[in-house]
Amino acid sequence: MDQIRDYFEQLVGINDSDWQQFSSKLRKSEYPKKTNLLKVGQTENYLSFIEKGSVRLYFPKEENDLTFGFCFEGQFVSAYDSFLTQKPCDYQIETMTKTTLWRISHQDLQYIYANTSIGNTIGRLAAESQFLLKSERELSFLNESAEERYRSLFKNRPKLILEIPLKYIASYVGVTPQALSRIRKRIS
Known part of the structure; x- marks a missing residue:
C-alpha cells in the first residue's frame, strides 16, 4: 500500500x-x-x-x-x-x-x-x-512499423521480454509470432 x-x-x-x-x-x-x-x-x-x-x-x-x-x-x-x-x-x-x-x-x-x-x-x-x-x-x-513498435516495447520494458510469452508480444505489436521471430532475428 x-x-x-x-x-x-x-x-x-x-x-x-x-x-x-x-x-x-x-x-x-x-x-x-x-x-x-x-x-x-x-x-x-x-x-x-x-x-x-x-x-x-x-x-x-x-x-x-x-x-x-x-x-x-x-x-x-x-x-x-x-x-x-x-x-x-x-x-x-x-x-x-x-x-x-x-x-x-x-x-x-x-x-x-x-x-x-x-x-x-x-x-x-x-x-x-x-x-x-x-x-x-x-x-x-x-x-511506427511493427519492428519499431517491438524495439520501443523492448527499450521501455526490457523485463517484458522475459516475463511475457512471445505470442502475446506478437499480438500486441500487430504481427504473427512467425513475423516477430523474423524481426527478432533481424535486430539481434
Whole structure:
C-alpha cells in the first residue's frame, strides 16, 4: 500500500486524513498466473493498482487472442470504459504472472470523490494514466512499423521480454509470432 501513497505523493501530495479515507477503501488481492480478472460480458467494478506482477488486456479469439495492452507494477489497471459506464466489457483482463493488486470498487471511489479533498485528483490521475497508455498505443500503430513498435516495447520494458510469452508480444505489436521471430532475428 505504501507504493500507492508514494505514487500520489510524487504527483500531488496527499494529506493524512485523505490517505486514511482512501486507503481504508482499498482491498489487497493476490492472483496466480493466468487468472481472469475480468471476462467478456462482465462489468468492471474495480480500479486496481498493481503492486507486483503484470496483466494483459485482450480480445479472446478462437485461434489467437488479440492483445492490446499490458500493465505492470506501479500502474493502474482497469477495463476503464466499463468501469466508468458500468456496462459490460467487450474484452478480458488476465494476469500474466503472480500478481498483487490493491483494488477500490466503483462505489467506494465515488465515496472518495465526494468526501475527500484529494478524491477528484486521484480519479483524474488514474484516468490520465489509462488515457496515456491508450494514446501511446494508438500513436505507435499510426506512426511506427511493427519492428519499431517491438524495439520501443523492448527499450521501455526490457523485463517484458522475459516475463511475457512471445505470442502475446506478437499480438500486441500487430504481427504473427512467425513475423516477430523474423524481426527478432533481424535486430539481434
